[in-house]
Amino acid sequence: MILCDIGNTYIHFCDKYRIWKNQPERIDKEKLYADIYYISVNAENEKKLLKAYKNSYNIAKIIEFDTSYEGLGIDRKAACLGVNDGVVIDAGSAITVDVMHEGKHQGGYILPGLVTYTKAYKQISSALDKQINFGISLEEMPLDTRSAISFGMLKSIVSCIGDTIRDKKAYFTGGDGKFLAKFFKESIYNEMLVFNGMQISIDRALNKHKEKE
Missing domain, CATH: 3.30.420.40 (ATPase, nucleotide binding domain)
Structure with missing residues (x-):
């Protein structure tokens, strides 16, 4: 399988x-x-x-996830299934942030992904068509355009996510999850997060099937 x-x-x-x-x-x-x-x-x-x-x-139909959030993506449901308490951040084309408390989904939000951010700057002006400086410090004011773009992009993402995490544990996944996780002390990077949720759903469905037999 x-x-x-x-x-x-x-x-x-x-x-x-x-x-x-x-x-x-x-x-x-x-x-x-x-x-x-x-x-x-x-x-x-x-x-x-x-x-x-x-x-x-x-297997979308067997992924059972209780939430009041309308239109929650199936990938977000799967990622959250394996987390009882904490903040789930899936950093891909978009960055999704979801809060779990005692196994219940509290809500979440969506930010542009890093690549999406860079495309947005490029659309503003060709002078802003710069690669991200992944080594930039978020403690110092930038003194060049590439650093200014990187700072604005990362600071806004990190600050927003940080305001949500606070004293909670943070679980990162997705292509840029490992990079973003380094900005937070109480963070765990787990590339298996979505797949773990899928496996949990499959196991639950199999157990229900066995119980009916």
């Missing part, structure tokens, strides 16, 4: 403890023979997976 998380930019796979990702247009380059159980936030990328691998099954 292979688990699959279909995002807007990449399609992520998990075979037990091995995780890898492929660009949607290149997933048919790899031969996968096991059944694939997936969730998806991108319909077009989902079609590409189904075209490449006929033995793929959407």
Whole structure:
């Protein structure tokens, strides 16, 4: 069994403890023979997976997650399932932040991802088309354009997330999760977070099925 998380930019796979990702247009380059159980936030990328691998099954219906949040993404539900108390941050194309307390979802919000931020600056002016300086200090005022962009981008994200975390534990996942986690003392980076939630849902569904037999 292979688990699959279909995002807007990449399609992520998990075979037990091995995780890898492929660009949607290149997933048919790899031969996968096991059944694939997936969730998806991108319909077009989902079609590409189904075209490449006929033995793929959407498990969104078995992911049970109690929340009052309308329209919560299936990937966010999966990520939150494995956290009883704390803040769940999935930093990908967008940065989603969700708060869990005693196993209950308290709500959450969405920020632009780092790549999305850089594209926004570029749209303002070609002079702002700069790469992120990942080594910048957030304690000193910038003295050049690249640093100014990087500072504004990271400071706004870190400050917003920090205001939510406060004294809670923070669980980071996603492509930029490991980088963002370093700004917070009480942080844990877990690239398996979404896949853990998917596995929890599969196990629960199997147990319910056994109980009915």
